[in-house]
Amino acid sequence: MKRVKLTVAYDGTNYCGWQVQPNGITVQEVLNRHLSELTGETIETIGASRTDAGVHALGNVAVFDTRVRMPGEKFSFALNQRLPEDIRIQESREVPETFHPRYVESEKTYEYQILNRRFPIPTERFYSHFTYVPLDIEKMQEAGGYLLGEHDFKSFCGAGAQVKTTVRCIHALDITKEADKITIRIRGNGFLYNMVRIIAGTLMEIGGGAYPPAHMRAILEAKDRKAAGPTAPARGLTLVQIKYPDSAFNAP
Amino acid sequence: MKRVKLTVAYDGTNYCGWQVQPNGITVQEVLNRHLSELTGETIETIGASRTDAGVHALGNVAVFDTRVRMPGEKFSFALNQRLPEDIRIQESREVPETFHPRYVESEKTYEYQILNRRFPIPTERFYSHFTYVPLDIEKMQEAGGYLLGEHDFKSFCGAGAQVKTTVRCIHALDITKEADKITIRIRGNGFLYNMVRIIAGTLMEIGGGAYPPAHMRAILEAKDRKAAGPTAPARGLTLVQIKYPDSAFNAP
Incomplete structure (x- = not known):
């Protein structure tokens, strides 16, 4: 075997x-x-x-x-x-x-892709979330900074999740823009149900000016799903990589 | 009206x-x-x-x-x-x-995308041509240089085309590689039936080592479709832009 x-x-x-x-x-x-x-x-x-x-x-x-x-x-x-x-x-x-x-234990990397322009591009429709609302990526970057490190991400946990703890650690969160495409790349030791999509939905609200970047801290502290933004659509999300420590592959 | x-x-x-x-x-x-x-x-x-x-x-x-x-x-x-x-x-x-x-008169820009890695990526399957044969893009770039300018592109014209002349002018041909994706970007005053896909198919043969880059000149001179490589699959091709001179929009 x-x-x-x-x-x-x-x-x-x-x-x-x-x-x-x-x-x-x-x-x-x-x-x-x-x-x-x-x-x-x-x-x-x-x-x-x-x-x-x-x-x-x-x-x-x-x-x-x-x-x-x-x-x-x-x-x-x-x-x-x-x-x-x-x-x-x-x-x-x-x-x-x-x-x-x-x-x-592992480290997971996800990417959330947003197409931010006047009209959708048909060939991108299954692989990015389209919005014509202009997004300010500097505001998104500033807001993303509050999520780095170990936090209780209860505000970013979708309903129906059964977990012992909602504490997770985000190792990196990078937001880049190339032409009309914004990429949120996020790396951490684990993610709650819908966590990346709720983070993406919240960052989009901040990028669109719904509330200031510093409000991200209050959202975290609320520990309440209702405090965060909407769950961004599934089509924009890609699980890029799951990395295990070398020791995981050593024979016992 | x-x-x-x-x-x-x-x-x-x-x-x-x-x-x-x-x-x-x-x-x-x-x-x-x-x-x-x-x-x-x-x-x-x-x-x-x-x-x-x-x-x-x-x-x-x-x-x-x-x-x-x-x-x-x-x-x-x-x-x-x-x-x-x-x-x-x-x-x-x-x-x-x-x-x-x-x-x-107009200038058209096309892109041909090639995914060059060990295994296909499912999300790319309709928008790039996959090949596991390692392609040498420096050889492809050298070969592409022979196509620049005005030439008789009869060797790169698909069967069934009805045209007065097979002379066309290629203004630019750039081949770039990002991670596993090779992009052939080609700009010119007009393209014959299947011309970009035959150029892509020929450049891929050269990139794979089937013949040396300088052989591109002989292919052009042959003025014979059989001299060039295969027609690369449609899925890799995108018509990016058609540019008209400002004068085209002046009232007569």
Whole structure:
């Protein structure tokens, strides 16, 4: 028996998110089916991040256990032959059986893309959130600064989340603009349900002048979802990378 | 009666190209229908560039004549309310009735995007051509240099084209690479049928080492389609801009 780790990229547009659920097709379900067909076993992957419907990934992580003799690094090629065009394995490798993509500490990087111009661009419509309201990225950058470090992010936690603690640590939050596209890149040790989309929605309100950047501190301190801005649409969000410490891959 | 010029952006993925044709839905057809509904007239637009199936546009140009009293610049807003999400008018304005988007001389800019890495990225699949063959962009840049200026581009003209002359002038050809994405940006006074895609296909062969950059000169001199490389897939191509001289908009 061996455990194989997959780095999974997908276009979330046509999926009801990552996790298997009864209401529609999910990325995990498609992955499980093709892995089961490939191996002849009943494979159920364990995913690192349960991305929502419409959210994209460049580097979500999943693991599965198999008795098949194929070397770990060959699964990427074999799976990509079978998977639909909107899911592509970026890397596969064998890892210790003790490696669990959610229980091992990691650093996640997300990007939220905003198209800020007069009219939408059709080719960008599934991969960015469009707004014609001019956004002041300097104000957004200033507001983003208040979120750096360890805080209770309860104000940025979507309803229905079941977590022991809403304290998280944001390691970096960069806001850049290239032509008409604003990118919020955020890196941290973990994110609450909808946290990145609520941060993006709040930063957009500040960029549009709804309230001053320093108000971000009051939003944090309120520890109340109603204090923050709206949840920005899923289409703008991409899970870029999940980074594990090298020690996570040492045999026990 | 007035003539209105539209700058049209579209995602070409789901269209059989620009021009009205019996075999499938086209961008022009959708535009004509919505313009006719909006004006209550029978509108037939005249397009500048008849892009192929799957080719995208940020700035194709079309004109139409109408007796409707709406100011030219308002058509963009009114049309975007009606059009499907994969077509968006970027600008509308009144122009002299003598302005014809194909008969007035113009400069066109195209971009061809190549994703050059080990595995495809799902979110890029409709907007770039993927190849895992490592491409040497310095070789591509050197080869591209031979195409600058006025030449007979018969070797780069797709079958079925009916043109008086295959002489065209390329004003600029820039090849840049950012992360895994190579962009061929090409600007000229006009392009033959499939010319940009055949140039892209030939540059890719040179970048992959099939023949040396200097062979581009021999391909040009052959004046034979068979001398050049394959026609690169439509999905990588975007018509970025069509620029007319200011004088084209002077009343006669």
